[in-house]
Structures are given as structure tokens and as C-alpha cells.
Amino acid sequence: MRPKFQNISDIVIEKIKSGELQPGDKIPSENELIKFYNVSNTTARKSLLEIESRGWAKRIKGKGTFVLNRTVDHHLIRTLGSIYATRRGFHESLLAEGFKPHNLVLEKTILDDGISSEIGGKHFIIDGPVLKIHQLRYADDEIIKDETKYISLKMCPKINRMPTEISYFKVYESTYHLRIEEVKQTLSVEIIQPDSEINNFELTKPTPMFILDSSVICKDDQIVEIERSYYRGDKYKFAIIANPDYNDVH
Known part of the structure; x- marks a missing residue:
């Protein structure tokens, strides 16, 4: 037995x-x-x-x-619409899957004039000052994500003093006590050529890239974060959570 x-x-x-x-x-x-x-x-x-x-x-x-991630090609599965996945953050997610994550910060600066972005046909604006963080994200020794975040310094003063591997979503909630109402996300695909100016992945051949645009929205439609990230299409798979609104069911 x-x-x-x-x-x-x-x-x-x-x-x-x-x-x-x-x-x-x-x-x-x-x-x-x-x-x-x-x-x-x-x-x-x-x-x-x-x-x-x-x-x-x-x-x-x-x-x-x-x-642990035991897929043959080590594809990373990320779920759109999952607050849990967003809250956990990139660094912690990779650790949980058995990878060794680290970051290379390409730019960390403060924009006095703010930022605007179009996501899903709608404009999202963060008034200045805004923290801009552009960094490359590694799993083990491979670049798998090129990430640019814009964060409101009005809503999150001194967040620029924090390390970049943190889960910013957690920090918004726990340190700044912001109530996240919604996360808007759109996903598109583009083929990146090796000689492209946005190729930070050390690619040697044309490679499909997922482009994720997102906006983190708080109470009274205040925008705390706007992000544009490139994910290697040969390393990622995306899933989607659909939460049916039963109030619309007749």
C-alpha cells in the first residue's frame, strides 16, 4: 500500500x-x-x-x-485581466516559476510635463511630474521583456527612490493606499527586425513581438500608471480571463 x-x-x-x-x-x-x-x-x-x-x-x-515552468520551450504564460497576476508583478512571477530574474535599467528620469497615451481608442493622461522607467527584464540570462512605465509622482511621491524590481501595483495599494478601480489593457503583435531602433533584445532574425499597452486607473478616473511593454513572441503565451457581467444577462 x-x-x-x-x-x-x-x-x-x-x-x-x-x-x-x-x-x-x-x-x-x-x-x-x-x-x-x-x-x-x-x-x-x-x-x-x-x-x-x-x-x-x-x-x-x-x-x-x-x-515550476516545465514547458519544453519554457514559454511564459501571462493572463490578461488577472488582478492577481498584475499584483504579483514580473519579478516575483519569474521567481515563482523557477527562473532567475534581473533588470537592466536603460532610463530612469522625471518628466515635468506629464504623459499621454492612446489605449483601445481612448486617451489616458498623467499630469506631471511623472516618473519614467525604461528597463529590460531578464529571465535567467535572456531578455524577454522591454518595459517602459510612466508613474504619477503626484499620486506616489518619492516612488522614484524605490528599486525597480518591486511590484509597483502592490506598492500603489500598500504604501500609497490607492484604490485600483480598473486596469485597461490592449495586446497587439508586430514583427521586429534585427536593425529596428526598438530592438533591445539582441535579435538576429525577424521576431514576432507582443506589444502590451496598459493603464492603471484609480478612484475618480485618476491614472497612476501607463505602460508600454514588448514581449518576445517566441517566449510568451497570453491567456485572457473573461468575467461575465451577469447583470447584462436577461
Whole structure:
């Protein structure tokens, strides 16, 4: 008869294989396994260690155990419309999937006149002063994202003193106590040529690029952040969360 902890680990691993748990997702905690399967803390702990030892997950101290990215080509799956994914941030998401993230800041400056951007046919404006951060994002030693953010210094004073690998979304909520009402996002695709002036990826051949434009909207339609980012099309897959509005169902 197989030990109970192995049966539990098999169940969790099967959820990972089926896609029910995606790379970077947090798997049930020790306490959750104890409660759900009615087992001892020793059995629950052994289950988590078994999942990790078989290469399906990784424990991050103080945060939990997360599903590793085991796709053959290491495609990164990102979900549009997910506040949870946005709140977690790029750096933390890569750590959770088992990658080593780091940033190369190309520009960090303050724009006194503010910024405007068109997203989905609508203009979004942030009055100055605005913090501009342009950085390249790495997974292990490969550039996978070229990111430019514009952040309101009126709404977030002194945010320019913070490190750039933070989850800015979390900081808006926890440090500046902003209430995020909505995140507007549009996704487009463009082929980037090696000699293009926007090729910061060290590309040697034409490569499809996802272009994500987004705006973070707070109470009274105040815009705290505008972002334009390029994601390597050969490294990313995007999913979309659709939340049906049942008030519109008749």
C-alpha cells in the first residue's frame, strides 16, 4: 500500500499536468492539505517535499510553494485581466516559476510635463511630474521583456527612490493606499527586425513581438500608471480571463 503522502502528491502533480495549476501558481499549503485531506502535518509536509523533489514545484521561503515552468520551450504564460497576476508583478512571477530574474535599467528620469497615451481608442493622461522607467527584464540570462512605465509622482511621491524590481501595483495599494478601480489593457503583435531602433533584445532574425499597452486607473478616473511593454513572441503565451457581467444577462 502506497503512503498517503505520495497519493496526495500524485493528485497535485496531476493538476499541474492537466493545466489546472499553471506555472507560477501557488499550490495548496501545508495547512490546506491537512484540512482538505484530513491528514497530519507530517503527511502534508512530506507531500509538499515529494512534489518539490520530483521537480514540479519550488518552495520560496515565507511565500509558499509554486508550480515550476516545465514547458519544453519554457514559454511564459501571462493572463490578461488577472488582478492577481498584475499584483504579483514580473519579478516575483519569474521567481515563482523557477527562473532567475534581473533588470537592466536603460532610463530612469522625471518628466515635468506629464504623459499621454492612446489605449483601445481612448486617451489616458498623467499630469506631471511623472516618473519614467525604461528597463529590460531578464529571465535567467535572456531578455524577454522591454518595459517602459510612466508613474504619477503626484499620486506616489518619492516612488522614484524605490528599486525597480518591486511590484509597483502592490506598492500603489500598500504604501500609497490607492484604490485600483480598473486596469485597461490592449495586446497587439508586430514583427521586429534585427536593425529596428526598438530592438533591445539582441535579435538576429525577424521576431514576432507582443506589444502590451496598459493603464492603471484609480478612484475618480485618476491614472497612476501607463505602460508600454514588448514581449518576445517566441517566449510568451497570453491567456485572457473573461468575467461575465451577469447583470447584462436577461
